[in-house]
Amino acid sequence: MTDWTPQPVDDDPPPPGPRPAAPQPRSFGGRGGPPKPKRKIAWGLLGVVAVAVLLILGAFAAAETWVVRELLPGIPEIPDRSALMAVNQTPGMTFEDANGAVIARRGARHGHAVTLAELPPYVPRAFLAVEDKRFYSHGPVDLRGVIRAAWINWRAHRTVQGGSTLTQQLAKTLFLTPDQTLKRKLQEAVIANRLEQLMTKDQVLELYLNRIFFGDNSYGLDAAAQTYFGKPASALSLQEAALLAALPKAPTRLALTNDMPAALARSHIVLDHMRDEGWITVAQEQVALNRPPRLAPEQPGEGDYGYVLDMAAAQAVQITGAQSPDLIVRLTIDPALQGQAQAIVKKTLAEQGPHAGASQGALVLIGPDGAVRALVGGTDHHASAFNRVTQAQRQPGSSFKPFVYATALEQGLKPTDVRQDAPVRFGTWAPSNYEGGYRGPVTLAEALAHSINTVAARVTSEIGAAKVADLAHRFGLKDIPADPNLSLALGTYEVNLLELTSGYQVFQQGGQRTEPFLVQQISNTGGQVLYARAPSAGLAVYDVANAAGMVRMLEGVIDHGTGVRAGFGRPAAGKTGTTSDYRDAWFVGFTPDWVCGVWVGNDDNSPMNHVTGGQLPADIWRQMMLAAHRDLPVRDFDWMPPPDAGEAGAQTVSDEPPSDAEPADEASRAEAGDQRKSFYGDLSNDFDQAAGGGEGRRRDAPQDQAPPLDRTAPREEQHP
Numbered sequence: 182m183t184d185w186t187p188q189p190v191d192d193d194p195p196p197p198g199p200r201p202a203a204p205q206p207r208s209f210g211g212r213g214g215p216p217k218p219k220r221k222i223a224w225g226l227l228g229v230v231a232v233a234v235l236l237i238l239g240a241f242a243a244a245e246t247w248v249v250r251e252l253l254p255g256i257p258e259i260p261d262r263s264a265l266m267a268v269n270q271t272p273g274m275t276f277e278d279a280n281g282a283v284i285a286r287r288g289a290r291h292g293h294a295v296t297l298a299e300l301p302p303y304v305p306r307a308f309l310a311v312e313d314k315r316f317y318s319h320g321p322v323d324l325r326g327v328i329r330a331a332w333i334n335w336r337a338h339r340t341v342q343g344g345s346t347l348t349q350q351l352a353k354t355l356f357l358t359p360d361q362t363l364k365r366k367l368q369e370a371v372i373a374n375r376l377e378q379l380m381t382k383d384q385v386l387e388l389y390l391n392r393i394f395f396g397d398n399s400y401g402l403d404a405a406a407q408t409y410f411g412k413p414a415s416a417l418s419l420q421e422a423a424l425l426a427a428l429p430k431a432p433t434r435l436a437l438t439n440d441m442p443a444a445l446a447r448s449h450i451v452l453d454h455m456r457d458e459g460w461i462t463v464a465q466e467q468v469a470l471n472r473p474p475r476l477a478p479e480q481p482g483e484g485d486y487g488y489v490l491d492m493a494a495a496q497a498v499q500i501t502g503a504q505s506p507d508l509i510v511r512l513t514i515d516p517a518l519q520g521q522a523q524a525i526v527k528k529t530l531a532e533q534g535p536h537a538g539a540s541q542g543a544l545v546l547i548g549p550d551g552a553v554r555a556l557v558g559g560t561d562h563h564a565s566a567f568n569r570v571t572q573a574q575r576q577p578g579s580s581f582k583p584f585v586y587a588t589a590l591e592q593g594l595k596p597t598d599v600r601q602d603a604p605v606r607f608g609t610w611a612p613s614n615y616e617g618g619y620r621g622p623v624t625l626a627e628a629l630a631h632s633i634n635t636v637a638a639r640v641t642s643e644i645g646a647a648k649v650a651d652l653a654h655r656f657g658l659k660d661i662p663a664d665p666n667l668s669l670a671l672g673t674y675e676v677n678l679l680e681l682t683s684g685y686q687v688f689q690q691g692g693q694r695t696e697p698f699l700v701q702q703i704s705n706t707g708g709q710v711l712y713a714r715a716p717s718a719g720l721a722v723y724d725v726a727n728a729a730g731m732v733r734m735l736e737g738v739i740d741h742g743t744g745v746r747a748g749f750g751r752p753a754a755g756k757t758g759t760t761s762d763y764r765d766a767w768f769v770g771f772t773p774d775w776v777c778g779v780w781v782g783n784d785d786n787s788p789m790n791h792v793t794g795g796q797l798p799a800d801i802w803r804q805m806m807l808a809a810h811r812d813l814p815v816r817d818f819d820w821m822p823p824p825d826a827g828e829a830g831a832q833t834v835s836d837e838p839p840s841d842a843e844p845a846d847e848a849s850r851a852e853a854g855d856q857r858k859s860f861y862g863d864l865s866n867d868f869d870q871a872a873g874g875g876e877g878r879r880r881d882a883p884q885d886q887a888p889p890l891d892r893t894a895p896r897e898e899q900h901p
Contacts (some may be wrong), residue, residue: 259356265388272289274494274509275510277509277511279513293403295387295401300414303461304402306458308347310454312429316346316347316348321349322373347389348377354392394432395432396432396433397438420470423448423449424444426448427445441476452469487563489556491566492568492571493699493700508703510703511702513699513700513701514555514699515555523557525805526542529804533800534797537792537797539789539792540560541560542798543573544779544801547777551719558572569784575677577676578672578758578767580757582637582671582672583629583734584652585640587652587727588652591652591727598625599625600625601621601622601639612670613635615634615759620633630740634670646665656683658684678779678780681769682769685756692727693718700712729822732818743793744756744794745795746800747770752772753770753806765782766781773819774809777802779798
């Protein structure tokens with residue numbers, strides 16, 4: 182027993198409230214006068230008295246066995262003491278960024294498990310003063326307290342005083358519901374008896390302090406001290422201890438962030454009881470009353486991290502289970518890049534969105550190892566928590582074409598192979614190009630660079646749509662059907678932005694597939710690591726030589742194709758995508774250092790104002806890549822062999838006049854071809870703008886050439 186606890190004294194019961202004035206006599210069913218108020222006998226308390234009598238009479242084991250067998254079948258089992266700290270504990274999560282800095286907390290907070298030895302003596306005494314002054318003098322059930330409470334409540338015709346001991350309160354907190362029933366009160370008494378058989382009084386008090394609820398998602402004394410005062414429990418002042426001791430009676434209502442005046446008033450009662458017990462002096466009480474505590478500054482909101490935290494919390498529960506203890510979740514997010522990504526998306530859409538008819542955007546940035554370094558699921562998480570990176574399933578349009586040509590290379594075709602850009606029909610489906618014109622014979626490389634629909638459809642028919650679907654599955658696009666129709670060539674089957682962007686990473690990594698990941702490590706508050714993602718070299722899903730060919734072809738999109746607006750003076754590859762009626766616009770691309778995907782559109786699927794993937798999404802992508810590459814050296818894809826002369830970047834002469842999708846003269850061609858090696862005179866200004874969330878537009882780009890698909894018809898009826 183703790184030697185610092187003075188001998189407690191009986192507390193004076195509060196006087197009952199004023200009795201109501203007697204009403205004037207009148208008839209009630211033929212009986213004169215008003216009915217006498219019924220004495221509401223506290224059956225729960227009397228039941229506890231019965232159990233207590235049995236226990237106190239000395240037949241502890243026999244009494245408990247009889248009660249449990251006859252009256253309380255199914256009473257919860259009590260685990261060993263080491264497990265009681267976490268049993269039925271509401272889990273909470275603390276999220277850290279890639280550098281280990283705390284970025285947010287969600288759910289229940291539990292803090293450090295305190296011991297009595299580390300606390301100032303007045304801290305536990307504050308709780309004993311108001312909850313159970315005779316804690317060290319009675320057993321698990323206080324028979325005298327129960328009888329006193331039952332008598333007071335009977336006289337007042339309502340519940341005025343409780344008779345539960347601190348151990349009974351702990352039993353209810355750990356195992357039971359708050360229902361005011363005879364069965365629950367009996368269960369509470371039995372469990373309290375078992376707890377005190379298992380632990381000493383000091384250990385019961387410690388467990389109580391570590392598990393009781395203090396409001397504002399704070400469970401346990403240390404969590405409450407950190408939440409309300411920004412300090413550990415060991416550093417609490419007398420007034421702060423009294424204020425926290427005031428909360429367990431009604432933690433939600435009295436939470437300091439909810440009703441500070443009411444909590445302060447009750448803390449004065451705590452101090453008064455402590456003085457009466459001789460646990461503090463009158464002078465100490467007066468000092469505490471004259472120095473009301475100051476609350477810690479309110480924690481900032483989740484800000485740029487809302488979508489990230491939703492995704493991370495779901496993954497953490499999936500990894501560790503729903504009944505996990507308090508978790509510390511280390512994420513892969515780079516805080517600087519996350520802030521820049523959110524600022525770029527919001528600023529670009531705020532400035533250009535109204536004119537473009539676009540209200541939403543999404544972005545994901547992935548490192549070479551698959552780690553998600555920035556994720557923006559929308560413009561405002563508070564307004565809409567729908568994550569457009571992972572939850573929105575949309576048609577990718579022409580941004581799916583790289584998987585068509587990747588399958589073609591796998592089947593033996595080459596980037597320099599020529600196919601006809603001319604009218605074509607497959608049954609009832611006659612795909613056409615975006616602007617309706619045709620170029621005649623073109624290489625596959627040029628067909629991809631300029632997003633020519635007829636050639637993509639011809640190639641898919643030639644190699645088989647099922648083979649394209651198989652490659653898409655290997656690259657991580659799991660929702661593509663195994664036996665799709667030919668419209669797959671033009672991106673008519675829905676994907677999400679994360680899967681699409683991750684699929685492009687296979688090209689960046691020379692054919693190696695790495696699953697994108699957001700959670701790096703999960704541990705509990707005790708420091709035990711529950712999960713750690715092991716480094717992975719990736720799974721080979723595509724030939725490295727073919728991957729090199731695809732990188733060169735996709736570089737052509739930015740060098741002189743539909744994605745020139747995305748160029749920023751470094752080796753970069755990517756693809757635009759636009760769906761019918763301009764409902765979705767995409768740009769997905771990569772450098773040796775990063776893979777980034779961008780989507781722009783509207784949640785209600787309404788058309789934008791002729792926005793293509795080479796416009797708004799390419800602008801956002803370019804700004805993000807400028808920010809992500811700041812301070813990184815310029816480098817090429819070091820795993821690739823040098824390109825053969827005249828292969829991926831070969832130009833094709835056409836009888837058709839030049840279109841807006843291709844530079845019209847040799848000077849323009851030379852300028853476009855030099856984009857990958859030049860840094861532009863204003864590149865340093867672009868970096869500064871991107872780092873601050875600014876926008877840098879270089880020049881207008883040709884529009885992506887997506888088909889005008891009929892989305893009003895069922896998907897199966899649109900194409901053969």
